[in-house]
Amino acid sequence: MPTPRRSGEGPAPARGKRADALRNQQTLLTAAAAVFVTSGVDAPIREIAARAGVGMGTIYRHFPTRADLVVAVYRHQVEECAAAGPRLLDGADSPFAALRQWVDLFVDFLVTKHGLANALQSDGSGFEALHTYFLDRLVPTCAQLLDAAVDAGEIRPGTHAYELMRGIGNLCIGRDGDPRYDPRRLVELLLIGLRRPQPS
């Protein structure tokens, strides 16, 4: 019955993989999540492997680049964030309010992940894919909210979702816990800057 037939190629077969491989993949995700919390997303690979009780080879086999691992760990939350856009658009008082709420969501996500915002913009070796995944996944949602706010006349047109997302991500970079620097305040400033001068 568990015929491992795989007609096409597709992104996520997960069929035909050996039981130990599946087990280890899960173990690695759990270990990585834990290590990310304590040591940040750029923790030594060895540390994650040790935590999971596997060898270095295993980690690289499952997650060829660091970005693959980070994406896997945070995939759920990113997808959730992407999905929240339309919902907020429906529920909020105005498109701009929805945009603001959504941005808050995104910022909350970033600031609670030690070093993630940094990694997102890092020009380091294994992080491009991370950058790409986040942007690919979230820019469309952001664009939808942005467009709605433009259509409603609440904000000036001309700003691209890609640029805004990167800007917000950038503002979230920093040693966490500095009371003199709160990304939220600056992000708020950025959003205010988007507004139409006069409500027409």
Add this chain to the structure above:
Amino acid sequence: MPTPRRSGEGPAPARGKRADALRNQQTLLTAAAAVFVTSGVDAPIREIAARAGVGMGTIYRHFPTRADLVVAVYRHQVEECAAAGPRLLDGADSPFAALRQWVDLFVDFLVTKHGLANALQSDGSGFEALHTYFLDRLVPTCAQLLDAAVDAGEIRPGTHAYELMRGIGNLCIGRDGDPRYDPRRLVELLLIGLRRPQPS
């Protein structure tokens, strides 16, 4: 005559240093500047040493941390930027215009230095001093411009220069040359966000 007496301690004696030491220090600055352009401010120390034709020990003796070297290379430009504040305040049409011009100056400086903005916020080992120097040097100037604009009623009070500077610095982080991301546009948005809703 060149009595090497040094009464106190002070920051910059530079007296009594051997001729070769002085020469090497200069050579290192030149080499570092060149390497920073091609390989970024986080180029391998070995590369800089090789370029200068000196050993590793020499570089560490003159510049104990990476930040010391980076600061030394860019000191002139940073001081210049700090000094430009008052001048702009005098010459511009309004304090806000002066602030904008000054920010432009700062952004221009950052975006033309490969990886400098990154390093400024890096939580890496040898970069804290860099962060500190830039902020110590530029925050007062920024605060002066900010206060003037507040006093003139052009912008809302409540924003701190430190936070603004860090935000601007953060926005300048990124792989340079991405046509879809222009720090200047976002910085402009930030400045617009600072303005008073109604010119009172």
Add this chain to the structure above:
DNA sequence: TGACAAAACGGAACACTGCTCCGTATATTA
């Protein structure tokens, strides 16, 4: 069940980088 092939594992080993340490070379002074 037992044997065999494919899949997966583990970790030694290599490369690269930051940084230190100390024997050697050079400048300065008397």
Add this chain to the structure above:
DNA sequence: TAATATACGGAGCAGTGTTCCGTTTTGTCA
């Protein structure tokens, strides 16, 4: 010129990313 303080050079250690291959485990089939 001799003596001494300074400065130099680079080998060497430590931490990390990444690869490679001999060994082990799993799944299959007779």
